[in-house]
Amino acid sequence: MPRASGEEKGPKMSETRSTVITHDSHVAGEGPVLTIGGEPQPGAAGLTRYTIRPAGRDRRPRAGRRPAQLDAAVSAARRAAPAWRALSVAERVAALASAATTAAEQLAARDGARLYTREHGKVLSEANFEISTGRAWRR
Structure with a gap:
């Protein structure tokens, strides 16, 4: 998808961390999580959304998010862009x-x-x- 003019992209290389792929986007024993700026964040309480899994048609929980979490994710992406661009x-x-x-x-x-x-x-x-x-x- 084309990027809008001025849209930021890419990870901040100094903050790159290994990511573990989990089966349900959950931390063991906890609810759905988001990753913002390389750090796991709890999904917004009460905002868990569900998707339908095509293979089995069951509902799968996904982390909801609050507007402040979306703002934090956009800010993290903007902070990361200059380091990526400099590579x-x-x-x-x-x-x-x-x-x-x-x-x-x-x-x-x-x-x-x-x-x-x-x-x-x-x-x-x-x-x-x-x-x-x-x-x-x-x-």
């Missing part, structure tokens, strides 16, 4: 390759193809293809 193309490629490697490792460790299948209703072979394509891209 060379090679540094950006390295950062994206590192993120792809981490995601592929986490997906493999957590049987990501089955996770994709449950979340998106994809057939298992298509989910495996998407994961392997991500691995191939970073090479």
Whole structure:
């Protein structure tokens, strides 16, 4: 999607953290969470929203958010933009390759193809293809 003029983008490289992929976007034993500025934040109480999982048609909880949390997320993105913009193309490629490697490792460790299948209703072979394509891209 094209960006609006002046719209900020990208992570602040000095604040990049490893992200753990969870099955339900939950911290173990807690409700849905958001990630703002690299830090997990609780979903807004009473604002949990639900999505329909195509593979099983059950309702899945997702973190709601308050306007202040949305403002904080936009501010974090704006703070991150100058550092991302300052990186060379090679540094950006390295950062994206590192993120792809981490995601592929986490997906493999957590049987990501089955996770994709449950979340998106994809057939298992298509989910495996998407994961392997991500691995191939970073090479």
